[in-house]
Amino acid sequence: MQSRLLLLGAPGGHGGPASRRMRLLLRQVVQRRPGGDGQRPEVRLVHAGSGADTGDTVNIGDVSYKLKIPKNPELVPQNYMALSDNLFQIICWKFDFIFGIISFSSLQELTKREVEYIALSRDTTETDLKQRREIRAGTAFYIDQCAVRAATEGRTLILEGLEKAERNVLPVLNNLLENREMQLEDGRFLMSAERYDKLLQDHTKKELDSWNIVRVSENFRVIALGLPVPRYSGNPLDPPLRSRFQARDIYYLPFKDQLKLLYSIGANVSAEKVSQLLSFATTLCSQESSTLGLPDFPLDSLAAAVQILDSFPMMPIKHAIQWLYPYSILLGHEGKMAVEGVLKRFELQDSGSSLLPKEIVRVEKMMENHVSQASVTIRIADKEVTIKVPAGTRPLSQPCASDRFIQTLSHKQLQAEMMQSHMVKDICLIGGKGCGKTVIAKNFADTLGYNIEPIMLYQVQCSFLAALGL
Structure with a gap:
């Protein structure tokens, strides 16, 4: 068997x-x-x-x-x-x-x-x-x-x-x-290897083929x-x-092994920060958090968060947590208070708004192993940090080049944060109707030379897109 x-x-x-x-x-x-x-x-x-x-x-x-x-x-x-x-x-x-x-x-x-x-x-x-x-x-x-x-x-x-x-x-x-068997609509019959080989002892393969086996x-x-x-x-x-x-x-991986993995990814991130991040995530996956109705923290995405923090070690951990676990959008008042309590317990409640990414300074095209990439420079905390991100095949444009989109300070910060996420993961923009999600996504695509294929998503299409990995 x-x-x-x-x-x-x-x-x-x-x-x-x-x-x-x-x-x-x-x-x-x-x-x-x-x-x-x-x-x-x-x-x-x-x-x-x-x-x-x-x-x-x-x-x-x-x-x-x-x-x-x-x-x-x-x-x-x-x-x-x-x-x-x-x-x-x-x-x-x-x-x-x-x-x-x-x-x-x-x-x-x-x-x-x-x-x-x-x-x-x-x-x-x-x-x-x-x-x-x-x-x-x-x-x-x-x-x-x-x-x-x-x-x-x-x-x-x-x-x-x-x-x-x-x-x-x-x-x-x-x-x-x-049984390793299945009757097909075209008349063929799938048969287990053991039974098929026994039939071959008394019949030829041509006979078995004529029987659609x-x-x-x-x-x-x-x-x-x-x-x-x-x-x-x-x-x-x-x-x-x-x-x-x-x-x-x-x-999930034992805490010790998971911590060792994150240490190897975030060489520029202090060991204390990595430990705090993992402790917070593990707490939200505990039985106590489940009893409170809190959704599981995506532990498999911690490596991506640490990779971003490795390039931007000055950025507060709470900001990276909000990308992975947008509790302020997902949860009600009691849930928010529970998560805030865990943040406070691990001393992660200070958002450090002055240390957040401010804007994209410049974008330059580059090729690496025949793969299109972009060198993106982001201003954060009065410093400029350059990262590599995937890019499309079209010509790149600077983030403020479009005369149809006048960016505010919040738009510039959002575009910079999207660029940080794009370095390691796909992006999901969540916002109210008419807040400018489509315009921002198009400007982001133009900046990196991507072609756009809009899809109006309805409930019946969810399983289809899930099968595509979207």
Whole structure:
């Protein structure tokens, strides 16, 4: 029987594609390998030749995995192993237990595994998992969807938000997980590798093809990500579906490891500031804060905040906290008072308005490794700090160049803060109707040479944009 993995944990601070959720997942697994002595095994990539095609092997402690050449390299996650050596060892140590059980690592990039991803929602149907029908020149064609592609090509299928799955898709998932079988709309039938190979002993492949029987790869694996219900909204997991997974309850990194990670990112930030920031965030993720109705603090975004503080060490921590956790907008009076109490406890209540970014001084185009970037100089506390941010392909313009937009002091400060956020993350502008969000966003795009594609967002489109990682 094939192994599956079901991971339940607290959500991050925002929705996002599998890459973001997997990165959070990798940083959170904390259970040590049973029977171990507590030592972190060394992670090594053993080269048997000039490349993975000649038999490279990944060793995590005494567990080995032989790499295979991906048929579709674009489906292998990229740039998630570009971490400090210490953090890389921590992540792989946390995965030692899972790696040994299911004979493959969820470190998809490290092991060159191809990935298929789908974000489940209340609107997800069988068609989204199996096949989609298209009409071309008056003829109907069936297009394989993520579950079929993953099963036949031997990829890892990631199911995001399993607790949101409606009852209509559970039979499809159950049969695929338990028996490795699925009846397709175009007449084909997916069959487990074991049963298919037994049939091959008595029949030829040509006969099986004429019967529309398709072999499910023995390398096919499923990882389901979900939230516990209750505490969070959704459907309790169906017992038959739940029994088909090996479950792991995922927590955040231990305080000590998280602190060590933040120290390595923010070399220019004082250790006291980093400790205060992490202590504040950890407190808001405690059971006591949950009882008060406070939303979880996005601990996975702390690294981005420290990266900004590393470039702007004079900036107050409370200002960075308000970017990650806009409690003044999200919470009512009692919630605000509770958060303010935690800020006061860790001596973070002074906003230091004189040390906030004031304006963007200049923007210059630059290329790095054939990637468009911009060198942006920001004035903060009577100093000028230059940072690198991603840029578009169009010509750049200076922030005050537009004669259609007369910037006030608050506009200039907001543009500078957006530039700081853009250095590490995407941006979400929140404001009342008619306050100028669209104008500011367009001016920001013009400054960095981005093309704009406006989308009017309605409730029905939320699941679609979530699947895109937006």
